[in-house]
Amino acid sequence: MSQNYTSLAVFLMGAIALVIPSGYTYGAALLLLGSFSLLYSRPALHLQQEDKQIMAVLALYSLLFCVQLWLEGAGASAFDRPSRFIFAVPVLLFVLAYPPRLAFLWSGLVVGGVLTAGWAIWQKLFLGIERATGYTYVIQFGNISMLMGIFCLAGLGWAAVQPRARGWMALLLLGALAGMLGSLLSGSRGGWIGLPVVFWMLYRAYGREIKRSSRIMVLALLFSGAGLVYSVPQTGVQARVQQAFTDIQLYTSGESKNTSLGARFDMWHGAVLLSMEKPLTGWGWSGYQQGMQALADKGVVIQFAAEHHAHNEMLDTQARRGILGLLSLLALYLVPLRLFTLRLQARDLELRALAQAGALLPVAFMDFGISQVFFGHNSGVMVYAFWLAVLWGCMRTRERQLEEKTGMGDR
Structure with missing residues (x-):
């Protein structure tokens, strides 16, 4: 059953x-x-x-x-x-x-x-x-x-x-x-x-x-x-792939950051800058938004980047939760990966x-x-x-x- x-x-x-x-x-x-049910069945x-x-x-x-x-x-x-x-x-x-x-x-x-x-x-x-x-x-x-x-x-x-x-x-x-x-x-x-x-x-x-x-x-x-x-x-x-190349060209030329990839590049840039300021503790859940807003006010990143998460798991974790948070995320990825990989050649x-x-x-x-x-x-x-x-x-x-x-x- x-x-x-x-x-x-x-x-x-x-x-x-x-x-x-x-x-x-x-x-x-x-x-x-x-x-x-394990509380009362107590299987081995x-x-x-x-x-x-x-x-x-x-x-x-x-x-x-x-x-x-x-x-x-x-x-x-x-x-x-x-x-x-x-x-x-x-x-x-x-x-x-x-x-x-x-x-x-x-x-x-x-x-x-x-x-x-x-x-x-x-x-x-x-x-x-x-x-x-x-x-x-x-x-x-x-x-x-x-x-x-x-x-x-x-x-x-x-x-x-x-x-x-x-x-x-x-x-x-x-x-x-x-x-x-x-x-x-x-x-x-x-x-x-x-x-x-x-x-x-x-x-x-x-x-x-x-x-x-x-x-x-x-x-x-x-x-x-x-x-x-x-x-x-x-x-x-085809349109999505071509749009990616266009976004990159617009960003690198400085013509526009307000594209899908351009906004992401600014989010990543902002998250890296915040991580460098507080690498050990991070900025916290709400402090991250405040830090990004300060960067937007200075013109370092676009306003859209300040209103969203970093659109990158590791950068967002490092910026918000510091090195301990990042290490716990890496363990969540790498420990299971290592243990499963040990069986990839099983007969x-x-x-x-x-x-x-x-x-x-x-x-x-x-x-x-x-x-x-x-x-x-x-x-x-x-x-x-x-x-x-x-x-x-x-x-x-x-x-x-x-x-x-x-x-x-x-x-």
């Missing part, structure tokens, strides 16, 4: 994340509610040192952030997003105790990718919306859609060893293409920057399993698909698929964070924290299963 519950919750995390308002919260909320969790490391970075980021906000005297609403990271800790324990069926995890991502792409197509081509945005901010929509597509590619290793391998692989490829399409139709360029790293990681994980002729065919499909999407004006991709493809998805999660978020403060939005917090808990819990469960079968690990 408990496994059915976690399977449904994990399915919903992927399937409805972007197609209903706050869809990314429902599956996570079900897992959090279910975790209260067999926690290892690495499990504690994952829980520690989630808790450290959350608690340190909340303490800094408390010392600053921030309002209650400021604690909402950082507090959610610590809620992922009991979810991780719940997933370890009652792991979901992996078919529900991967099929949820396929359904989510297809529904998201369909929603994006409807908004873009039929409603005439310039950039598909779903029910959340356009950048969040595009990048989370991209993430679902990336996860589907990671799941190909799992699909390859299933009884109906070809059918599962076809579905996951469909989900991957749909997730990428949703991102492209949103015009969120930040997520595209890291795709070479993502494909390199996927190749490192699965390259030896794929015939040379198949690799060439996949590359040909990727390049031809990208060329087709770029060449069709209705997708808006068992089901384990390798989960490790691949887990490693791609922080890589994708570091990419998204170049041009957006992703943890400044509920969607970014919920997706990162709870998918980290789910993927780690599922991967560790698979390791335990292999250890029980062979009496040894499978790294």
Whole structure:
């Protein structure tokens, strides 16, 4: 019964994340509610040192952030997003105790990718919306859609060893293409920057399993698909790419900073200047805006830059929370990345698929964070924290299963 519950919750995390308002919260909320059952069921969790490391970075980021906000005297609403990271800790324990069926995890991502792409197509081509945005901010929509597509590619290793391998692989490829399409139709360029790293990681994980002729065919499909999407004006991709070059030219020539990229460059410039003034403590949640406004009043940055966050996760964190805040953010990225990466050459493809998805999660978020403060939005917090808990819990469960079968690990 408990496994059915976690399977449904994990399915919903992927399937409805972007197609209903706050869809990314429902599956996570079900897992959090279910975790209260651990108080009376008290299952044997067999926690290892690495499990504690994952829980520690989630808790450290959350608690340190909340303490800094408390010392600053921030309002209650400021604690909402950082507090959610610590809620992922009991979810991780719940997933370890009652792991979901992996078919529900991967099929949820396929359904989510297809529904998201369909929603994006409807908004873009039929409603005439310039950039598909779903029910959340356009950048969040595009990048989370991209993430679902990336996860589907990671799941190909799992699909390859299933009884109906070809059918599962076809579905996951469909989900991957749909997730990428949703991102492209949103015009969120930040997520595209890291795709070479993502494909390199996927190749490192699965390259030896794929015939040379198949690799060439996949590359040909990727390049031809990208060329087709770029060449069709209705997708808006060509216009977004060309606009990026125009923005850079206008900024470097000094002609205009009031463009999408120009404003970001000023935000980054301002955040760096503020970080240099208070590198240890940062400016605080509200002090950051005051510091940026002072720079705008002096003409160092444009007024628009003073009214928004830095549009870069690390720069914004350093400027607001100082070196301790930045270190806690880096730990949140790098500790899971290192631990998942240790399993990327596992002989068992089901384990390798989960490790691949887990490693791609922080890589994708570091990419998204170049041009957006992703943890400044509920969607970014919920997706990162709870998918980290789910993927780690599922991967560790698979390791335990292999250890029980062979009496040894499978790294």
